[in-house]
Amino acid sequence: MGTIARNTLFYGDNLNILRDYISDESVDLIYLDPPFNSNRTYNVLFHDESGFDSQAQITAFDDAWHWGDQAEDSYFHLVNNSSPEVASMIGALRQFIGTNQMMAYLVMMSTRLIELHRVLKPTGSLYLHCDPTASHYLKILLDTIFGIENYQNEITWKRTSTHSDAKRFAKISDSILFYSKTSSFIWNSVWSDHSKEYIDSHYSSIEVETGRRYQLGDLTKPKGSVGYYYVLLGCNPPPNGWRMPEKRAEQWMAESRIVIPPTGKTPRYKRYLDELKGTLIGNVWTDIPPINSQAKDSLNYPTQKPLALLERIIQASSNPGDVILDPFSGCGTAIAAAQKLNRKWIGIDVTYLAIALHKNRLKDMYGIEAKKDYDVFGEPESIPDAKQLAHDDRYQFQWWALSLIDARPVGDNKKGSDKGIDGIITFTDDPNGNVKKILVQVKSGHVNSGLIRDFRGTLEREANTELGVFITLENPTKDMEVEALEAGYYVSPVNQKKYLKIQVLTIVDLFNGIRPDLPQTASYSTFKKAGKVSKSDLEQGALDL
Secondary structure, eight states, rough: OBBOOOOOEEESSSSHHHHHBOOOOOOOEEEOOOOOSOOOBBOOOOOOSSSSOHHHTTTBBOOOOOOHHHHHHHHHHHHSOOOOOHHHHHHHHHHOOOSHHHHHHHHHHHHHHHHHHHHHEEEEEEEEOOTTTTHHHHHHHHHHHOOOEEEEEEEEOOOOOOOOOSSSSOOOEEEEEEEEEEOOOOOOOOOEOHHHHHHHHOOOOOOTTOOOOOEEEBBBBTTTOOOBBOTTTTBOOTOBSSSSSSHHHHHHHHHHHHOOOTOSOOEEEEEEESSSSEEEEOOOEEESOOOOOSSSTTOOOTTTTOHHHHHHHHHOOOOTEEEEETTOOOOHHHHHHHHHHHHHEEEEEEEEEHHHHHHHHHHHHOOBBBTTTTTTEEOOOSSSHHHHHHHHOHHHHHHHHHHHTTTEOSSSSOOSSSOOEEEEEEESSSOOOEEEEEEEEOOOOOHHHHHHHHHHHHHHSSSEEEEEEEEEEOOOOOOOOOOHHHOOOOTTTTTEEEEEEEEEHHHHHHHHHOOEEETTOOOOSSSOOOOHHHHHHHHHHHOOO
């Protein structure tokens, strides 16, 4: 275990990553958006690359929890190896809740929260994003692990508009539990813009010369206190005097900030709207809308959170150059926000699908690339690594291989017939703008010419399909190469260039940087592209601090 030198993505169970790679008191801010215990299925059941089921992975896209051997083992470890407070708390929860889905969820979270507390600096903070299903239990866990005295806030984020729910009030909010490691934690107050209603009612005056909005403030000293006595703009001082000494009044008059209104007799002070910070943010956040399918930064990821939400948290509880950790990094919003705000970051996720999304998002938004600009741990870097991954979990191998050519996974990725299609790339190369498809098939085991014939049949069967890419871990046979050549060519109507209809690539080819020869207009993106962040946006992010 050592200090993480660069921004880093980790593939794997975050519990193991935390224990093996993240040093004590090395992180400034932790944001985690773990799977909610809401019995919703977001995608699939995953398995650890070691071959053993992982509770974190089971809930990567399926947050229906189950009590089993792993939960029992984790519970045993907690009561026998944790602090007396944690052991007592987890034992009491089991007596109260029983061995059910909720208890399995809380055991998983407890082991990870203990590690997150360990890696957090004394000046650091943790924000845990959750929903009402388990927030009350999670608060008990955090009180025990972090200390009741280090509870700072429960933030309520309005994540959706009111909708029709039978027999109860609509559920429209999430909770974000905010804890610090100690009483000496980093804090930067965060402000929001004033509402239009507030501006119209309080700053209705507009300065003709500059167009600046302002209000006129009282300059008289309140009753019960004694101010300063001098003549101001021909006006004698009020009974309690003026608020400011005469020298400051002279400065304000030189700046034309003290005036007598046409309808008044007493000098007043101009307070300009553009000099105000705005409204101090409280613990109820209604000004950050949720992600919807039409949003500019939507990646069509089921649990994606708005970038603005993470920017607010990072600005409030860290400074430029600090280390931000997201142990359930999902689609990488915390990482993207940290990069924008000039923080260092560590992201951990348990699927190659998410790691691929992280890499694409960072490239689309900031133009930075894996290995060149940041490190990635847990991905195969050699043929033995790739073979081990294929042996442990062929679905993770499939998603990893697809990510190498920026192909989007298709289907539900569950065991069963996939109709010979593992991934897809779309492109447009005709004057009418018709969308065409490139299908991808990935094989980690024994291959032969029959697979190419079947793949060729798939291409012919699927509508609007022009090309196919066949990725294999093993070297193709001569018969496979001949079969692929016999499929013929696709000729682009744009430049009349010929492309092999079926292109066979090995993992060795991909390691060596060889990629399929595809029309240049192909949309190489596993997920929806993230909007590029401009230099001015980056500068504004720094100024907002």
